[in-house]
Amino acid sequence: MSSKFLHIFGFAAAIVAIQIFTQLTDTSFHLTQLTMTAYYSLLVIGLCMLIGYAGQISLGHAGFFAIGGYISAFLTTHDLTVLKGKPFVASLSKLGVLVMSKDTYGTELLTFNPWPACILSVCTVLIIAYVIGGPVLKLKGHYLAMATLGFGIIIYRIVLGTSSLGSADGISGVPGFSLLPGVMIGGSGSGKILNYYVAWGILIAGMTCLLNLISSRVGRALSAIHGAEDAAEAMGIPTANYKLKVFVLSAGFAAIAGVLLTHYNGSIGPSEASVMKSVRYVAIVAIGGMTSLWGAISMSLILNYLSLRGSFGTYDDAVFGVILILIMLFAPDGLIRRQVLGDLKSFFTRSAGKGVAL
Amino acid sequence: MTALLVVDKLSKRFGGLQAVNEVSFSVQAGSIKALIGPNGAGKTTLFNLISGVITPDSGVINFCGSQVQGLRPHQVASRGMARTFQHIRLFPKMSVLENIMIGRHIHSRAGFVAGMLSIPYTWSEEKKIREKSQEILAFLNLESLADIEATTLSYGQQRNVELGRALACEPKLLLLDEPAAGLNMSETAELGALVSKIRDTGITVLIVEHDMTLVMEISDEILVLSYGKKIADDKPLAVQSNSEVINVYLGEDDA
Numbered sequence: 001m002s003s004k005f006l007h008i009f010g011f012a013a014a015i016v017a018i019q020i021f022t023q024l025t026d027t028s029f030h031l032t033q034l035t036m037t038a039y040y041s042l043l044v045i046g047l048c049m050l051i052g053y054a055g056q057i058s059l060g061h062a063g064f065f066a067i068g069g070y071i072s073a074f075l076t077t078h079d080l081t082v083l084k085g086k087p088f089v090a091s092l093s094k095l096g097v098l099v100m101s102k103d104t105y106g107t108e109l110l111t112f113n114p115w116p117a118c119i120l121s122v123c124t125v126l127i128i129a130y131v132i133g134g135p136v137l138k139l140k141g142h143y144l145a146m147a148t149l150g151f152g153i154i155i156y157r158i159v160l161g162t163s164s165l166g167s168a169d170g171i172s173g174v175p176g177f178s179l180l181p182g183v184m185i186g187g188s189g190s191g192k193i194l195n196y197y198v199a200w201g202i203l204i205a206g207m208t209c210l211l212n213l214i215s216s217r218v219g220r221a222l223s224a225i226h227g228a229e230d231a232a233e234a235m236g237i238p239t240a241n242y243k244l245k246v247f248v249l250s251a252g253f254a255a256i257a258g259v260l261l262t263h264y265n266g267s268i269g270p271s272e273a274s275v276m277k278s279v280r281y282v283a284i285v286a287i288g289g290m291t292s293l294w295g296a297i298s299m300s301l302i303l304n305y306l307s308l309r310g311s312f313g314t315y316d317d318a319v320f321g322v323i324l325i326l327i328m329l330f331a332p333d334g335l336i337r338r339q340v341l342g343d344l345k346s347f348f349t350r351s352a353g354k355g356v357a358l
Numbered sequence: 359m360t361a362l363l364v365v366d367k368l369s370k371r372f373g374g375l376q377a378v379n380e381v382s383f384s385v386q387a388g389s390i391k392a393l394i395g396p397n398g399a400g401k402t403t404l405f406n407l408i409s410g411v412i413t414p415d416s417g418v419i420n421f422c423g424s425q426v427q428g429l430r431p432h433q434v435a436s437r438g439m440a441r442t443f444q445h446i447r448l449f450p451k452m453s454v455l456e457n458i459m460i461g462r463h464i465h466s467r468a469g470f471v472a473g474m475l476s477i478p479y480t481w482s483e484e485k486k487i488r489e490k491s492q493e494i495l496a497f498l499n500l501e502s503l504a505d506i507e508a509t510t511l512s513y514g515q516q517r518n519v520e521l522g523r524a525l526a527c528e529p530k531l532l533l534l535d536e537p538a539a540g541l542n543m544s545e546t547a548e549l550g551a552l553v554s555k556i557r558d559t560g561i562t563v564l565i566v567e568h569d570m571t572l573v574m575e576i577s578d579e580i581l582v583l584s585y586g587k588k589i590a591d592d593k594p595l596a597v598q599s600n601s602e603v604i605n606v607y608l609g610e611d612d613a
Contacts, residue, residue, distance in 0.1 A: 209474040216473030216480055217466050217487065224449045224460045231447035234409060235527065236435035236464035245470055291451070 004211050007294065008204060015200045019193060031196045033308040037301055038199035039261035042206050044284050044300040045293055046253025049210055051282065052290035053219065054246045055226030056137060059278045060148035061254045063155035064125050066273030068255030069262035070159055071121035073171040075112035076263075078164075084110060101175065114177040114263060122255045129251030130244065137243045149275065156273040170269030177263035186264040195264060202260065203297075206253060210293055222246060276317040280307075283324040289334025299335070362387040362531055362562045363408070368417030368427075370403055377403040379586040380417070385531070385579075390553065390563040392573040395583035396606065401566045402444060404583065405535055408564075409441050410434040422530060436464045440529035442520045444536045444566075448508045454519050455504040458491040461526025465490075491526055498522045498552075514545045525556065532556065534565040538572050550576050574598065582606075 022028045047061050080098065083089045089110075092098050097116040101109050112120075136147045159165050166172075176187015184191075185198060213219050224232040225239050233239045262268040271277070284303055288295035303320075306312065312319040327334065361384040370378040378400045385391045393401050406412045408419055410431040419427040426434050440461070449457050466487055468480040495501045498518050503511065508519050517537060524532055534553070538546045550572045557563050557576075567573050573580060573594070580597040582590040584606040590597050597603055 212476035213470065213473045216476070217463065217468045217484070218470055218473040220452075220456060220460060221463055223452060223456075227449035227451060228447045230411070230431075231443065231449065232460070233431040234411075234435055234441050234443075234447075235460050235523065236432050237460070238430070238432045240430075249470065 004215065008208055008211070011207070011297075012204055015197075015204075019196060028192060031192050033305055035192075035196045035199040035264060036261060036308055037304040038196075038203045039257045039264065040304045041297055041300040042203050042257040042260075043254045044281055044288075044296050045203075045207055045210055046250035046257075047281050048285045048288065048290070048293055048296035049213070050246055050250040051285050052292070052296070053214060053226065054222040054243060056243055056247065057141075057145045057282070058148040058247070058250070059145050059275070059282060060150075060152035060155070061250070061281055062273055062275070062277035063152040064129060064251040064254035065258035065277070066155055066159055066268070066270075067128060068121045068125050068258030069268040069272060070165055070171065070258075071124055072114070072117045072259040073174045073262050073268050074165060075117035075120065076114050076175050077111060077171055077173055080110040081108065103173070111175075114175060118177065118259045121259055122252060125255035126248055126252050129248045133244045133247040133251075137240065137247055149278070152273070152275050152278050156270060156275060159273050160270045166269075168270060170267060172267035174262055174266045174268070176266075177260065185260055186266055199260070199264070202256075206256075207293065207297065214293070218242070276320070279324065280317070280320040283320045283327070286327045287323055287335055292334065295334055360387050361385065362422060363564070364420040365408065366418040366420070368404070368407060368419065369415050370407055370412065371415055376586050378407060378414075381583070381586070381588050383581050383588065383591050385562055385564055387530075387562050388557065388560060389578040390557050390565065390576050392577040392580045393564060393566045393583065394568070394570075394573060394580060398585075399583040400586040401583055402535060403586075405441070405533055405566060409439060409533060435527065438527075438530035439533065440524035440527035440531075441533035442517075442524050442535055442537060444539065446513075446516050446520050448516055448520055448523075450507075450509045452508060453505050454500060454508045454511070455488075455491055455495065457508045457519055458494050458522050458526050459487050461494070461523040462487040462490055464527055494522045494526050497525070513540055517541065517549075521552070525561075529561060531562045531564060534563060534567075536566055536568060538567055538569045546572055
């Protein structure tokens with residue numbers, strides 16, 4: 001318990017240190033990519049929970065990310081002025097769900113407020129994940145991988161083919177998301193440093209929830225399902241129900257990540273829904289060591305950041321493909337293994353404490 | 359004595375094979391009942407039917423006064439039935455203690471939300487799970503192994519951990535599928551004593567076993583299956599002298 005909070009505290013300290021470092025070296029332009037990295041990492045830790053702990057693969061998480069982002073983008077940019085007289089829109093307006101604004105040309109727009117749009121899109125993703133998760137999670141191994149891959153492809157083709165979602169251009173001009181009074185995600189004039197801290201703060205909150213979950217009864221049950229599903233079932237664990245719940249949970253993380261990143265960037269495009277994005281997330285979870293949230297989050301930080309900085313050039317997707325192949329071949333337990341971390345920890349605690357030989 | 363488990367005309371067919379054929383029997387509360395028969399007699403199928411792993415084609419399974427046929431294994435388990443497996447099914451990458459703690463699942467309730475928010479309720483529940491699991495470890499003399507990864511233990515120790523995991527469920531009925539398989543003579547004798555000790559704590563035991571010495575020693579009643587059919591269901595001595603049993607089973611076995 002205490003070591004968990006120590007880790008989280010250390011992580012938060014590192015986040016602050018990075019910000020101060022960019023301030024001192026006058027490289028605060030890096031904060032933009034670091035902020036985006038935090039949102040992608042939110043998806044990655046949710047996926048790590050699903051793949052690493054519950055042992056269920058998903059090659060469709062970019063789909064959930066995109067659904068969240070697209071719905072929120074659509075609702076907050078789609079002008080409802082012409083429908084103003086309709087009773088449904090009028091009642092929405094009365095509820096305070098809608099907001100009036102002006103676009104760059106001064107035309108008045110009646111759109112959804114980001115908060116209700118966010119809630120609506122996340123809820124939609126949860127429902128979609130619940131509906132497809134039921135039948136799909138009956139599959140195992142590569143069958144499950146193919147089914148979720150199919151889902152990802154469908155979502156990609158839908159966002160690419162729907163003109164009201166901007167087809168290949170995606171949706172731009174997405175307004176900032178006023179999370180709290182004075183705390184704005186994205187939008188014009190929003191603080192770079194504030195956004196950086198908000199994004200990493202949200203990630204740390206999500207991380208704390210998942211770390212709690214892992215060390216709880218449910219986390220143990222998920223590991224049991226991963227290890228020996230029939231035995232877990234025989235011990236009274238409703239395996240199908242738990243798999244569905246963790247699938248929906250990880251889809252929810254993807255959706256929140258999608259919504260927030262879309263508002264931060266002010267836009268979303270179909271590439272966010274592409275299968276290569278899903279492969280990338282799986283590759284990051286794999287290289288981070290499947291059963292290590294800290295491994296996943298640190299690899300996500302490094303690789304997403306490098307990718308966003310354009311370090312991999314035009315070979316961006318190829319790099320992640322190669323990483324996935326190499327990891328599967330040479331280090332299926334990932335680079336950052338719990339074993340290694342555990343050995344290090346026991347080495348230090350032992351030499352500091354009882355002095356038991358290793 | 360009352361019957362804890364009553365099985366009535368249970369049948370299961372796999373393609374052309376009638377694996378279990380209209381088998382009826384009952385297990386008295388607080389007793390040890392052994393299920394024996396030559397290989398392929400349908401013992402494990404019967405076990406899987408009772409624990410809900412497979413659904414019967416026909417017949418009724420009455421456990422603690424309610425019908426359980428057609429329920430999922432986890433539903434049967436939560437009604438108070440725990441089992442071990444013919445091939446040990448421990449959870450890899452989890453310590454002995456964690457394996458046992460899984461057995462407490464049905465006796466605790468913290469769900470996804472409570473787990474994520476780590477509310478005080480989950481702490482107190484977690485503490486109870488841990489304490490009870492340690493009690494089980496003490497009962498089985500496994501305390502010293504608590505933090506060792508379960509799947510790295512010796513075969514005999516793994517058997518005991520699996521038994522402990524089932525005991526952690528505090529079952530009314532414990533199903534043991536060939537617990538003595540792969541154990542040497544002294545380990546088998548220890549197991550026999552342990553199963554009797556478990557029965558004495560009030561847990562009813564249904565055991566599939568090939569080791570006749572063990573079966574004769576600990577069972578109150580023995581059910582004999584052959585080709586999916588019940589051929590005897592009686593006290594050990596009566597079964598031993600049953601000519602049909604001698605023919606189909608003991609007669610063919612050098613033991």
